[in-house]
Amino acid sequence: MFIKVLGAAAGGGYPQWNCNHPNSRLARSKTSKALPRTQSSIAISLDKYKWYILNASPDLRQQLWDNPELMPSPEDPLRYSPIMGVILTNADVDHTAGLINLRESQKFNLYATKRVLDVIGKNSIFNVLNPKFVKRMPIELDNVFNLHDTEDTFSGISIKPFAVPGKVALWLEDESKGKNFGSVEEDTIALEINSATKKFFYIPACASIPDWLLTKLDNSELVFFDGTLWQDDEMIKQNVGIKTGKRMGHISMSGEEGSINILNKINIKRRIFIHINTTNPSLLEDSKEREIANKNGWEISYDTMEISL
Numbered sequence: 631m632f633i634k635v636l637g638a639a640a641g642g643g644y645p646q647w648n649c650n651h652p653n654s655r656l657a658r659s660k661t662s663k664a665l666p667r668t669q670s671s672i673a674i675s676l677d678k679y680k681w682y683i684l685n686a687s688p689d690l691r692q693q694l695w696d697n698p699e700l701m702p703s704p705e706d707p708l709r710y711s712p713i714m715g716v717i718l719t720n721a722d723v724d725h726t727a728g729l730i731n732l733r734e735s736q737k738f739n740l741y742a743t744k745r746v747l748d749v750i751g752k753n754s755i756f757n758v759l760n761p762k763f764v765k766r767m768p769i770e771l772d773n774v775f776n777l778h779d780t781e782d783t784f785s786g787i788s789i790k791p792f793a794v795p796g797k798v799a800l801w802l803e804d805e806s807k808g809k810n811f812g813s814v815e816e817d818t819i820a821l822e823i824n825s826a827t828k829k830f831f832y833i834p835a836c837a838s839i840p841d842w843l844l845t846k847l848d849n850s851e852l853v854f855f856d857g858t859l860w861q862d863d864e865m866i867k868q869n870v871g872i873k874t875g876k877r878m879g880h881i882s883m884s885g886e887e888g889s890i891n892i893l894n895k896i897n898i899k900r901r902i903f904i905h906i907n908t909t910n911p912s913l914l915e916d917s918k919e920r921e922i923a924n925k926n927g928w929e930i931s932y933d934t935m936e937i938s939l
């Protein structure tokens with residue numbers, strides 16, 4: 631199985647357009663110590679010809695430009711895309727707005743929970759995905775589904791979606807519904823991606839790591855995991871925001887309760903952070919936080935990163 635990281639940053643990208651935090655400034659200075667990153671998404675393929683995209687970032691157009699295998703090649707018909715399907719893990723802007731780039735009258739399959747498909751269904755801008763061409767396929771928690779190409783042939787890749795701790799998308803929060811803003815299980819899912827011989831996990835948003843998740847991830851070959859913040863209150867401390875990671879539905883990398891420490895309890899061959907916020911110091915190649923992450927076996931993903939399983 632081939633994997634390409636299309637975008638490694640969290641919502642807003644790195645640097646985020648309105649952020650003047652030193653991290654963001656460093657990325658704007660075009661130094662090799664702070665590589666800019668687009669918003670989180672990966673592409674998967676068994677043959678490098680037909681691709682499936684996990685989440686559709688608002689930066690998708692640039693991501694295609696940076697990854698030519700995802701654009702039509704000279705042998706292809708006059709209208710063609712190697713993108714056979716898109717799978718959504720939540721309804722966040724950074725994971726859905728890119729669907730609008732995939733207009734129009736181009737076949738592909740759109741897989742998401744009923745909850746997320748309903749959100750998209752209610753928002754008429756997504757009508758640009760002509761239903762005559764784009765099949766909306768509801769997926770069910772804990773039920774394996776097969777990825778099919780646009781001719782309905784099985785791709786060889788199957789996916790088991792499962793709920794992880796999280797919350798409803800920021801733009802759908804309903805304060806009248808109490809502390810969890812009306813979140814339901816289908817709002818934040820993780821994906822277990824399987825070919826005949828290989829398996830990996832894609833978890834770009836996760837609020838905490840319960841024991842059952844540790845058991846599930848133990849002895850896996852590869853895990854992409856939510857790397858939004860280094861420290862739960864880093865945005866507040868540095869005066870660039872008023873929310874903690876917990877409030878946003880993201881576990882932090884560092885600390886006793888952080889993902890680095892908790893996932894140290896299990897065996898994962900390759901562990902990679904994705905969905906990294908513009909304030910996270912581990913984005914900087916020479917930061918002490920990057921060193922700590924690396925020492926604990928973590929890689930910090932970057933755009934165009936390639937993995938072959």
Ligand code: MLT
Nearest residue numbers: 641642722723724800878
């Ligand atoms: C998140 O991951 O918390 C959201 O993408 C935030 C946002 O919508 O900017």
Ligand code: MN
Nearest residue numbers: 640641722724
């Ligand atoms: Mn996000």
